[in-house]
Amino acid sequence: MxxxxxxxxxxxxxxxxxxxxxxxxxxxxxxxxxxxxxxxxxxxxxxxxxxxxxxQRAQRHPVRAVLMADAPQGVAAQWSADGRVQDTVRWVAPDGTPRTGHTLVDPSLPRGTTVHLWQDDRGQLVTTAPTDxxxxxxxxxxxxxxxxxxxxxxxxxxxxxxxxxxxxxxxxxxxxxxxxxxxx
Known part of the structure; x- marks a missing residue:
C-alpha cells in the first residue's frame, strides 16, 4: 500500500x-x-x-630533539591552545646533519631535556605525527x-x-x- x-x-x-x-x-x-x-x-x-x-606515514619519522634553552613559563605558556610554548631544539636530520629549529614543548622544561618530535624526509620538523x-x-x-x-x-x-x-x-x-x- x-x-x-x-x-x-x-x-x-x-x-x-x-x-x-x-x-x-x-x-x-x-x-x-x-x-x-x-x-x-x-x-x-x-x-x-x-x-x-x-x-605521511612513509615520509614522517620520529626524532629525538634536545632543548637548547629552558622552556619559558607563565605568560608565555599561553602561546598555543594546549598550553605549550615555543622553544629552540636541536636534532639530527635523516642525512646526518645537525639541525636547529623551533617547536612547541611543555612549559618549564629545563635545558637539555629530550623531546620526541616528527620530521619529514628533508629533516624539517612537522607539527603532527602521521595518521596511523x-x-x-x-x-x-x-x-x-x-x-x-x-x-x-x-x-x-x-x-x-x-x-x-x-x-x-x-x-x-x-x-x-x-x-x-x-x-x-
Whole structure:
C-alpha cells in the first residue's frame, strides 16, 4: 500500500497535472544523479585521502630533539591552545646533519631535556605525527562521505529549485481555476 502511495504521480489519475508528472521525473532524475555522483566521488575521495595518509606515514619519522634553552613559563605558556610554548631544539636530520629549529614543548622544561618530535624526509620538523592506518581509514571514510555530500548538494539544490518553481506554477494554475469556479 505504501509503495502505491509514493508512486501516485505515475498512475493514471484524473487530478494529475502535467506539473505532477514533471515533478516525479525531476525527483527521479535528481536521485539518480545523486547516487551516481556519490558512487563516483566517494570512492575517489576515499582512495585519495588514504593515499595521502600513506604518504605521511612513509615520509614522517620520529626524532629525538634536545632543548637548547629552558622552556619559558607563565605568560608565555599561553602561546598555543594546549598550553605549550615555543622553544629552540636541536636534532639530527635523516642525512646526518645537525639541525636547529623551533617547536612547541611543555612549559618549564629545563635545558637539555629530550623531546620526541616528527620530521619529514628533508629533516624539517612537522607539527603532527602521521595518521596511523586505522585512524586514516576512518578519516578517509568521513572525508569520502563529506565529498559525496558536497558533490550532491548542487544537484539537490537544483532539484529543490525546480520543485519550488513547479509549486508556484501549480498555485498560479489553482488560482486561475478558482477564479473561474469560485464565483459559482
Amino acid at each position: 505504501s509503495g502505491k502511495r509514493h508512486l501516485w504521480r505515475w498512475r493514471s489519475n484524473p487530478l494529475r497535472r502535467r506539473e505532477d508528472v514533471l515533478e516525479a521525473w525531476i525527483v527521479l532524475a535528481v536521485w539518480a544523479v545523486v547516487v551516481l555522483v556519490g558512487a563516483v566521488v566517494a570512492p575517489l575521495a576515499f582512495r585519495t585521502a588514504e593515499h595521502r595518509f600513506a604518504e 592506518r586505522a585512524e586514516g581509514r576512518i578519516e578517509a571514510g568521513l572525508l569520502a562521505a563529506g565529498a559525496a555530500l558536497v558533490a550532491a548538494a548542487p544537484v539537490l539544490g537544483a532539484g529543490a529549485f525546480a520543485r519550488a518553481r513547479l509549486d508556484r506554477r501549480r498555485l498560479a494554475l489553482w488560482d486561475r481555476e478558482w477564479d473561474l469556479v469560485g464565483p459559482r
